[in-house]
Amino acid sequence: MQPKKKRKGNTSLIFTNKMYVFLIPALAMFLVFWIYPVLQLFYYSITNFNGINYDYEFVGLKNYAKVLSNGTLSNSLKNTMIYAVFTVVLSNVIGMAVAMALNTRIRFKGLFRTCAYFPALFSAIVVGFIWSYVYMPGAGMIGNLLTLIGLDGSAFNPLGNYKTALYAIAIVEIWKGFGTTMIIYLAGLQTVDESLLEAGRIDGCTEWQLIRKIKLPLISATVTINVILSVIAGLKAFDYSFIMTNGGPGKSTKTLMFQVYETAFTDMKMGRASAFSVMAFAFIIIITVLMLFYLNKREVEL
């Protein structure tokens, strides 16, 4: 009796459980090539597997202890957090500001939008090459410009300084990413009802008040989606550490994913890389859940 009763409330005559057949190809691929490998990480994390030789032994929690004690986890956690916060804040602020500027009745809107979005078309590897030139001390674009205005262009070396390298590659990510953010904000802003803004103007609102009290609350769903997308991208940071700095100078641009890659492929310590991944994964889940709770709450309040 129980299942029949339940079914009556939940499935309709047309949308029967037979439809689940449609799920099979996607679910099979997702389980075999995504979920199963993730579960395997837990298994490998208690072995001394090197990625090639299957004669591995179980070492218990040694890998976890090693990762925690040699400082690689805390270092790359710190780097990833700085990178993620920096890119999330700046690409959203710049993306939103440009979107608001372009959402006015301005001429050449399409041309400006294309300019802002253009960097998003390039592969990370091409972007990495271009910015390696831009940042090159002396002969690079910024160094050259500094020399032209009479400063010492060869002293400008953002990628060679362990204090600035992480921010330098974060700027590259922002350059490539803010255009996409902007396009999503533009779409959100276009849903704002013009008559509300008109009413605000009649009531004597300043431009800033219109933004803060009318536009922002109305596009809060767009803010949420943009922040989520850029946080996910920020936590996955890998490309520019890999292409431009190779983790250096020192270990200043080693992000979580760069560290995982290096431990697994360069150091050939798959067991340790798995333990690292498990902890990195736990961290990513915690951040994502906290963020979803916070943003959902905020969206209602605004």
Add this chain to the structure above:
Amino acid sequence: MALGKKKDDREVQTYMKTSPKTILLYVVIILFCIVVISPLVIVFSSSLRSPENQTSPLALFIEFTGVSYIRAFSNMNYPMQLINSIMTTVGSVLCIVVFATMAAYPIGRIKTKLARFLYFFFISGLIIPSQMVIVPIAQTLNRLGVPNTRFTPMIMFITCSLPFSVFLFSGFMKGLPVEIEESAYIDGASLPKRFTSIVFPLLQPAIISCVITQGLWIWNDYFYPMVFITKKAQYSLPVGMLQFLGDKENPAQWNVLFAACVLCALPLIIVFLALQKQFVNGIAAGAVKG
């Protein structure tokens, strides 16, 4: 306000009037665009020089020759890599659209806890980075006997795209009316028939969005091909660029390197300029609808 007027008239009439404030806005936007675009302009201008021309790249467009392009073209084995890139991207995107729309059909239509669980199950895949699971994935492929060919990365492109695509399609599906399907059911249409002739065509805006966002990502991705492809003849364009990795800090190689960068990006730039409107709408719809 101007309700009966045609859209064209209204657009012409409502540009902002010239005032100090609007001029300032233009100046700020133009300066900003110049800052954003300048690296690309310099790269393009340098790529048009001969490889031996070592003047500062800041001197824009002082020489026009195709020598650097010819050298980059042959170094990259461009036609081969271009074909590989096209095949990988088109093949992956086609599979994604078919698999993800199919998966989204029950998830978007059935209203049970199981369907809801599957929805979140797929979305949870979004937060897993590829670098983290690449070794177990390689082993899984190995054990299944999948050889390393130019098609191996496609398996991973399809899998990695599923979370976002299923999210996009099932979100879109919830907004589609069920009445058409109900009448088709009464007329005796089978389940596959309903999917192929009613639901799939109605999903078209979401499909365009999926093709553009996922196609852009797959075309530009170098990570999976880098791990799975060992033969040079099977490289796609971004992986082929990795051979220039040593040249990025060598000013003597810049002109050829930049020509290679332009060649690598060119196909996508052409597609973008031809389909600009679809790109902009597709990217926005992908994020806003979901």
